[in-house]
Amino acid sequence: MSTEIKASQARGRPRCFNLEEALDRSLLLFWQKGFQNTSLDEIAEAVGVKKPSLYAAFGDKEMLFRKVLLRYSGKLSEPVQALDRYDDIREAINAFIELGITSGCSHGHPRGCLLASAFADSTLLPPNLAKEIKALINQADQAVAQRLKKAVRDGQLPADFDVKGAAKFLITLMHGVALRIRAGESRTDLQRIKKAALRCLG
């Protein structure tokens, strides 16, 4: 009952496309145009295969998106991981925001953040998808909260610091930033937003 993706090396006709590659191409399309506005016809063409092959491999559109989302949230963790690379919490948060901006603006994929965009549209998506998206957002909130909690333990933040509130604040801000990035906001203006945000802990 697990939704495993395996290179079934068993018998029968072998698959003529790579599953991981197909997910990557789907990711780019979903990222660029969202769940609703990406058609399976498009994806099939991008993957170089016909629609029924996709259905056979991934189920329906929702299941495909779910797999893409999981794949994405693996890579996504970059900025959150950066939080743990600095002992000083301000440096850590600076790196967190910086990496969010950098990765959101970097080339080789659409601008912005697939998860933030999906979150924005979550009320329009199939309920199960919406739940999964919210769960991923929640994970992000909690990962940031963990790091802030450590900063409190380390005496870098006051003992009564609202860790959960601050974590949600940071993730919320980055959602807004992701929308700006997607809409084409300039790097320099994004930097200014970052600096303004950093006053919150300075």
Next chain:
Amino acid sequence: MSTEIKASQARGRPRCFNLEEALDRSLLLFWQKGFQNTSLDEIAEAVGVKKPSLYAAFGDKEMLFRKVLLRYSGKLSEPVQALDRYDDIREAINAFIELGITSGCSHGHPRGCLLASAFADSTLLPPNLAKEIKALINQADQAVAQRLKKAVRDGQLPADFDVKGAAKFLITLMHGVALRIRAGESRTDLQRIKKAALRCLG
């Protein structure tokens, strides 16, 4: 050549529905389901009229949405206007965020902010619509910047304070907040986000 909306009291068969009311109903639907996911069939039904009447009255879907957006941005200004109701900049910003939360959560309309949601999807919309949305966001940025500039003049903020960056920061944050509201975030958690944000100027 202006896109005026007048109760043409001239001759010919009189219109059997109210234009403003039609815009209000359209607003609620677009707000709830976005531009792409709201069909003119739905709107026609909500207005109590057939599709061609809408086309005759408003042009096409894009023009209708444009008019809805203008109508909305009138009401939207509430939080921005609140900025001018307080002499102290911190109180002003507190009220700004508070009103954003309150109005985004209030009943009688969908949760969140039509403009923020539209902004999130702006890359998917017809180019002219996207431009108009960005222009409205820009207006908001500048309105906040104006108020911050005054605070600098009043000596409530340091002379080298980055007014434009802080303004963009606040609007960006509220976009993130609007997404959270839309996704069902609790009032108490939103308050905690607000308090975390207020540290930026405290």
Next chain:
DNA sequence: CTAATTATTTACTAATGAGTACAGAAATTA
């Protein structure tokens, strides 16, 4: 009353897109 004007409805078109039935192709096993 007649003509002109404007709004409304019925009934379409054309395009798009999710999902599927089915037959054929490519491999493994016996």
Next chain:
DNA sequence: TAATTTCTGTACTCATTAGTAAATAATTAG
């Protein structure tokens, strides 16, 4: 080689939706 398994493409179905053509209804001007 024959049987079995699994994947692939062709060719659909069915639903939705933006937009329109054309006939009709309601009003004013003369």
